Amino acid sequence: MSKTFHITTFGCQMNEHDSEIMAGLLIEKGLKRVDDVRDADIEILNTCSVRENADKRFFGTLGQLKNRHENGDFLVCVCGCMMQQQPVIDTLKAKYPWVDIVFGTHNLHTLPILLDKVSAEKSKIIDIWPDTDVIAEDLPAERLFKHKALVNIMFGCNNFCTYCIVPYTRGREKSRAPEAIIKEVEALVADGVKEIMLLGQNVNSYKGYSENTDNNSNINNNSNSNSNSYYSDANSDELDDSGVESTMHSGKYTSFAELIYKLNDIEGLERIRFMTSHPKDLSDELIQAFADCDKLCKNIHLPVQAGSDRVLKRMNRVYNREHYFGLIKKLRSAVPEITISTDIIVGFPGETEEDFEETLSLVNEVEYDSAFTFLYSVRQGTPAEKYEDQIPEEIKHERFNRLVDAVNTISERKNSEYMGRIEKVLVEGPSRNNPFALSGRTDGFKLVNFSVEGTSFETCMDKLVGRTIDIEITGTKTFSLEGRIVE
Secondary structure (H helix, E strand, O other), rough: OEEEEEEOOOOHHHHHHHHHHHHHHHHHHOOOOOOOOOOOOOOEEOOOOOOOOHHHHHHHHHHHHHHHHOOOOOOEEEHHHHOOOOHHHHHHHHHHHOEEEEEEOHHHHHHHHHHHHHHHOOEEEOOOOOOOEEEEEOOOOOOOOEHHHEEEEOOOOOOOOOOOHHHHHHHHEEOHHHHHHHHHHHHHHHHOEEEEEEEOOOHOEEEEOOOOOOOOOOOHHHHOOOOOOOEEEOOOOOOOOOOOOOOOOOOOOEEHHHHHHHHHOOOOOOOEEOOOOOOHHOHHHHHHHHHOOOOEOOOOOOOOOOOOOOHHHHHHHOOOOOHHHHHHHHHHHOOOEEEEEEEEEEEOOOOOOOHHHHHHHHHHOOOOOEEEEEOOOOOOOOOHHOOOOOOOOOHHHHHHHHHHHHHHHHHHHHHHOOOOOEEEEEEEEEEOOOOEEEEEEEEOOOOEEEEEEOOOOHHHHHHHHHOEEEEEEEEEEEOOOOEEEOO
């Protein structure tokens, strides 16, 4: 079997964590991870299907591997969300027949088995699971950072926004049991983790079922008998006739807010973050958790996608402008210092100039700290693909530029308010823009770059990375802050 591997990851933090898990599985098997694909015996491409640009990057990267594959003992594996779409599989068969292993989002834990099979049988494998009703537990992960970790709390999505392919690639919502999450976080803290990021397509809809209400119970006692040791049963979302969650046996459901309160009690953990939140499920209980839980970072990513009720309805977002404004008001009432970011799609089919102006007015009224802005791109297999009133590219780009200008103006102004403040910053590592500076994040997720003086850079790295220190803000930019260490 090959001895070295490299993973190229496209897309979201869920994909990043999937890659960490695959790396952990292969390292546990005795393989070595390398930083350059040219040094690898196995290349794994972990794909994303949310944006058209990610599709193009994947196929471009894959094409570059053909000569390497044909001229040596080199395995190519492709996995992730794109592999859950039949047209992509058809393209791989027709144009990239030299790919060795193709697998999807539901069976990434089987990668070592697939590699063994390819090595033994010298054959190609396409192994796509349409969905699964179990959750793989206790998977090893090779984390990118010693001091912070990504933690999946649920998988899949039930929302079916008309522009989004995720429900078709990630399957229906499945929540992990709270005991399993708590056990994982406790182990991470024991290994030096200070900050966790809870992940899910929609964390607000988390409903973790516990067979035993004792928090010390072992989820693996309920493991699926016909699966390997990594499996545990996923929860059921049954409702009684009144629409209230039903209980089974002696168990109970845990809401996302209740999970936050439980994690807040873990000794040694310093910060809790989460993404992504859907506005339709943002509860008053979770808003109160921001005020009550000292470890829950005062920052929320709350995608609005559009400011027009007409567009929101066509997107099937299941909330309107007024409801979204109400959530913002509640959040800032509970925690005045909370920072808020969002996602916005420009040029959704049928978007008029009046609709776009409503999005601009929402941005100016909410005053986001930052926003991820996207040009709408057609996703094959989604309802919006069939909408006939697609927006011309030149109009999308013109609106996009106006939106970015508005967002950046607000971000720059809000960052300027940090001038002279002393902020607690969790140091993450070297600055991307200055090789002789360090960077980290505030509680509100503001990026801070700061210089180090009086000792070697390497010594400061060893001493400060993973620690929370006081930084005085001495300069502000649109996307970041600058500062100095407060002695």
